[in-house]
Amino acid sequence: MNSNDIIKNAKILVIDEDVNMMEIISEILTGYGHTVVTFTEPVSAIEELKSSKYDLLIVNYLMSPVNGDRVVELVREFDKEIYIILMSMHRDLAPSIETMQNLDIQAYFEKSSRFDQLIIMIQSGIKYIEQIRKVKSMNLKLDQYLFDFAQILLNTITAKDHYTGEHSKRVKAYCELFAKSLGLSSSDTENLLTAASFHDVGKIGIPDSVLLKNGKLTDDEYDTIKLHPVIAANIFSVSDIFDAIVPIIKHHHERYDGNGYPDKLKGDAIEYLARILSICDSFDAIVSKRPYKDECSIEEALEEIKKSANTQFDGSLSEKFIDTINQNMDHVKDIIVNNTSK
Ligand SMILES: [Fe+2]
Ligand SMILES: [Fe+2]
Known part of the structure; x- marks a missing residue:
């Protein structure tokens, strides 16, 4: 030899x-x-x-x-x-x-x-x-490329719709707080935070005339916006490394009473992490100023979340979310100020 x-x-x-x-x-x-x-x-x-x-x-x-x-x-x-x-x-x-x-x-x-x-x-x-x-190292690189690709998509939307990028960062920050207080496992936390970052990436498939409209949406336009969770799910089905986050993203607009979209899932049929994301997402939408509405105070937003317990949101999660926000008030104000361009 x-x-x-x-x-x-x-x-x-x-x-x-x-x-x-x-x-x-x-x-x-x-x-x-x-x-x-x-x-x-x-x-x-x-x-x-x-x-x-x-x-x-x-x-x-x-x-x-x-x-x-x-x-x-x-x-x-x-x-x-x-x-x-x-x-x-x-x-x-x-x-x-x-x-x-x-x-x-x-x-x-x-x-x-x-x-x-x-x-x-x-x-x-x-x-x-x-x-x-x-x-193994090639697989790791491939995973990184795919996450970079998702980030590029998010940056592309953010370039035209600044709100989506900042909103995604804030939603991720609320999810991080909430995950900690719920005691989620590290893999659930990781999946939740990844889903939070990219939950609105599907807006890349929404026409600018609707996405960037300066005013209240018509019913038809609202129906178009409602396509974004499915568009995102299709985008992320490109690789099985996104398998865990696809259902969270796809179902972040489902409602606990079954009147949400896209699949009208009800109660516990909605993935647990999607129910968590849904509350964090809505909280940010309520406290944010949008072309069609003024921003609400944190207290008003929590009141809204309390009112929607067991209709829009999982009741036990909305209660825990309200506690989490109240116990982390300074941090929450910081998230709102630092991830919002005035
Ligand atoms: Fe959304
Ligand atoms: Fe959102």
Whole structure:
């Protein structure tokens, strides 16, 4: 084998009770440019794997107090990525195929075989890990591109309709406050805030004559505006990375009594995070000045939200929202002042 073909600098941990065998393996692998750390007993080896990142694990099958398959089981609890080669002295002592599959062991090596086979296994293991890491980083980049694309859409609407951009920022800020006081999980909070940022992106598909109209909308024009949640849902169905936020955005204008749009969903059929967004969205609309209405005070807005409990809004959420705003009054005034251009 040409040593140039070997990928160098992999970090490899070897666990074997047979010190001589480990010395041989260690010498060969170090000669190929890898960093090798050896352990004669599994317990401290597992601790080491927990505290620092390795590319490959070579583990002997028969050991005490825990056998290699149990070691792998324990390692897989915290590291799904490490490439594992299980080795044993003889074929009769080899683990079953089921064990190999269940524990995601990628290779099996018999100590009696030639060591260049082990080198080949290690080389393909490292290549595999490199590919997996490349794919993962490409996926991360793709996710970022898609979120950038959503931001570009929002900036495009904001360039012509300044209100939408500022409104989205304020709605996101209210959602952040509300999520905290409701004790939402971090993934729910993240989805809610992303949905809040982009909830009105569908307005990009609304004609300027309607979107920018300086005055009260006619019924037909209002029907056109009502298309924006569906337009946004269609825009975001471009990738499944938006799967969690599509229903929140699509249903931010549903009403608890079933008289909202676009699907006339009722009560708990409306996604929980959409019910939260709906209150934050409406609160901002009420306290904002629009071409067809003056701004209301925070107190008036809260009164409105109280009145619409169980009709427009989920009653228990409107109560909690009112408490949240009252308990964070200075912060709320700050949001209104700092995210509004006068
Ligand atoms: Fe909206
Ligand atoms: Fe909105």
